[in-house]
Amino acid sequence: MELTERKKRILRAIIESYIATAEPVGSKAVAQLAGLDVSSATIRNEMSDLTDMGYLEQPHTSAGRIPSPAGYRLYVNELMGEHQLTMQETQRINDALELKMEELDRVIDKAGKMLSKISDYPVFSMTAVKDVVTVRRYDLLMVEENAFIAVVMTDTSVVKNKIIRIPDQLSDPQLQMLSTILNSSFTGLSRDEMAQVLEKMRAHSAPGAFQLISLVVDFAIQVLGELRKQTVHTAGITQLLEHPEYKSLDKAKPLMRYLSDEDETARLPIPFDSNQNMNILIGPENINEAFRDTSVVMASYDIGDNMRGVIGVVGPTRMDYAKVTARLSYFADSLTRMFGKGELPPALNIEDQE
Amino acid sequence: MELTERKKRILRAIIESYIATAEPVGSKAVAQLAGLDVSSATIRNEMSDLTDMGYLEQPHTSAGRIPSPAGYRLYVNELMGEHQLTMQETQRINDALELKMEELDRVIDKAGKMLSKISDYPVFSMTAVKDVVTVRRYDLLMVEENAFIAVVMTDTSVVKNKIIRIPDQLSDPQLQMLSTILNSSFTGLSRDEMAQVLEKMRAHSAPGAFQLISLVVDFAIQVLGELRKQTVHTAGITQLLEHPEYKSLDKAKPLMRYLSDEDETARLPIPFDSNQNMNILIGPENINEAFRDTSVVMASYDIGDNMRGVIGVVGPTRMDYAKVTARLSYFADSLTRMFGKGELPPALNIEDQE
DNA sequence: CTTTAGCACTTAGATAAAGGGAGTGCTAAT
């Protein structure tokens, strides 16, 4: 049975009022809000219908109505107007994204924090990385007699370095030789392959030389490992407390504990449908128990050509979907642009240290 | 007036009971706990004295007693036994500190998270850095015709790199020349000085060459800026909610908001007395309003020879000082050892990226 | 003089009862 125009309008008014106030909405209030020139009694009849159809719920007999998950779903799919970002808002997001010289991981972390501030909800963010990253090239820089810097560049153009100390002195030609070996035998390989080659080499190499090689290769393997590992960042968990549905600690605690526990979030089972770049999960649609009364709005963004990340907002089912989606999508687009191919990349930087 | 042995014993019993239960302690309970073979009436008299002396407080006329800040202070200074870390605990801390290949900043962050897990309280951590860091040397590595990696090493042996793209092609001799200029004119200088030299150079240099130089120098200046900036990390804020004094959201919210707001914590006005390496601030001893009902236990640790950091635990005034101090001090010592001069440093790493 | 037992007194917090208010659903009239 199709909804009449008026029913839609009433449903929408109820949802938007509830989003704003977190209070059940009564027929009288709707009569004003919906801008329909009918009395509250008429509205009551309509609301009764909507309840029967499953779009509204009644906390108890004599309370107003609140939207059911199905109601939110309908709202998100059909009713919700595109929220126009104001100039101010876009400006704010742009300012926020003025990140320079940061490492990818930290950019993501920071981006999360900013989005959280902008949206007033907790945010999680993660990057899904290419699973096979290889080393493109090695450079070795002598710094002192018994130390050199190993610079490793991956095929994803990530550069990492490390100061390597050695017991014996090393001459320039030796370093040159080492560099040649590394660049010829240890590039374009996966971590496992590198380990294998290294193992083979152990047999027919001078122990001293082998030692050196393995120091650098071990570092390279570590770098690749670091890059592979997918981390989830969360930000602004405390924001939950600002929303009335979490004013009872019993509600807030499990969710907060979940979000703040890295081990948990690490295996965040977020079913992201990558066909569309904006996903909304409403309340019970979340498989995860902790999220049963909570909605998640997610967007994906691209990091260059090979990687893709997901950033999402967590909030009460009564969340201002229109606003959140607008902001989130703009934000994700900005991230994509920022990490974009054409432009100068965000110049991620590096650091090693003795 | 000096406290009698018995009074001390009673005070100690009260504090420890209150630490454990968060409930006011009555005379009857004390009679048992203190292990004194006297009746509750006697205890009552003593407790009355202790109240007069300011070591105990009464929430209301007919409640048990709770320790006053002065009481905690006395306890911390004199009464508190050294908490013995169990083998298990030290083992746990050691395992936790098995950090490799991380950047300083992230080590601190992670260390905070671990300590928070170990101590069941929120933790903040920060590093106080040398205020003048300079560049020790530059290395330039050609990667493609129109891009090279700039590797900058500071006098604190931090190495950072960045891929720099240039519109025109660059020959090896040109790169060589650039490197010479950088190493002769832009090392050992503060950020301001570098900017000045750069400005002077603008006049009598070919525009193209100047452009190149300034790209690298700007990066170096940024690196120094990054290093200088002192950041405070917080971890485990949610742990607050596990303690009964914060079960009312009104109490928890301001503190949580404070701790989770980076802008706030950045200017955390923590008066750390660097003469002793363990500081305890009890309740009202905290200048900061948000911490009025909260105690802070802080320890400092050394990062190599030049830097020093502070790591601290935040909790209710009723906090298990004995346990927290023991763990914190062991933890801080471990950090110092880990960053120690002798040993291999935690091999901080670096990364740049296109 | 210190310790102890006994008891009246205080007070927070828990439980129960009563009142108010918002909103519904139904009926009858427009």
Next chain:
DNA sequence: ATTAGCACTCCCTTTATCTAAGTGCTAAAG
């Protein structure tokens, strides 16, 4: 089909009562 009117339901707040814990005092005992 819409609306006004009204009885009914149920939550929430306030008020009153009760209970349990703990104190402080007094007077007796060691």
